[in-house]
Amino acid sequence: MINSVNSLYLSERQVERKTGQSxxxxxxxxxxxxxxxxxxxxSKPMEDKEFISQMANFSSLEQMTQMNKALTGxxxxxxxxxxxxxxxxxxxEIKWEKIVANPSGETEMNVQDSVVNAIKFQNGxxxxxxxxxxxxxxxxxxHISRPSQ
Structure with a gap:
């Protein structure tokens, strides 16, 4: 009887793993x-210490979940x-540094200037x-300045 209950429980458990959350x-x-x-x-009920420990784990899980939501926000x-x-x-008008390769193949820092037309958010x-x-x-x-007229 116990083996049939265990096999039933295990077969249900395997299904849960495939469709459940990670x-x-x-x-x-x-x-x-x-x-x-x-x-x-x-005849061997759960000890108070065990129960308190599991409730503490639950409380910690709740707090971490709330902290995760707050940090994400x-x-x-x-x-x-x-x-x-x-x-x-x-x-x-801004001045900005651009790394360019000179004719000999070495890289050097070149200062460019331009006007900012837009701001975009890309890859974080x-x-x-x-x-x-x-x-x-x-x-x-x-360098940032007002555009020269």
Missing amino acids: TLDQDAFLKILITQLANQDP FLDMQKDNHFLSHSQLIGK KTKLVLETGEVIDTIQVI
């Missing part, structure tokens, strides 16, 4: 805890702020779109 959420943790309490051996807000703060560069970084059509990283900028 991480445990709060609901899954509580279901496991409730199942464990419901199926414990009455904070990072998204920082990206937006960083992007928006660079919008003040639109229409400004804020980029400046120049009037020449070039797209540069903000770290390349060495």
Whole structure:
């Protein structure tokens, strides 16, 4: 009888692995805890220390989940702020450094100037779109001024 119950449980468990989630959420943790309490051996009930430890784990899981949500929101807000703060560069004249190869094949730093036409967010970084059509990283900028008339 026990073997048939075990084989039934194991066959259901394998199906769950194929279709289930790869991480445990709060609901899954509580279901496991409730199942464990419901199926414990009455002659050897779960000790208080074990139960408290599992509840502490649940509490930690809840706190980490909330912290993860808060940090994700904070990072998204920082990206937006960083992007928006660079919008003040639109229409400004900038000097920026560009690495170029000279005729002998050596690289050297060349200072270019252009006007910023737009700002775009690409691959997690804020980029400046120049009037020449070039797209540069903000770290390349060495000077910002009002456009000369």
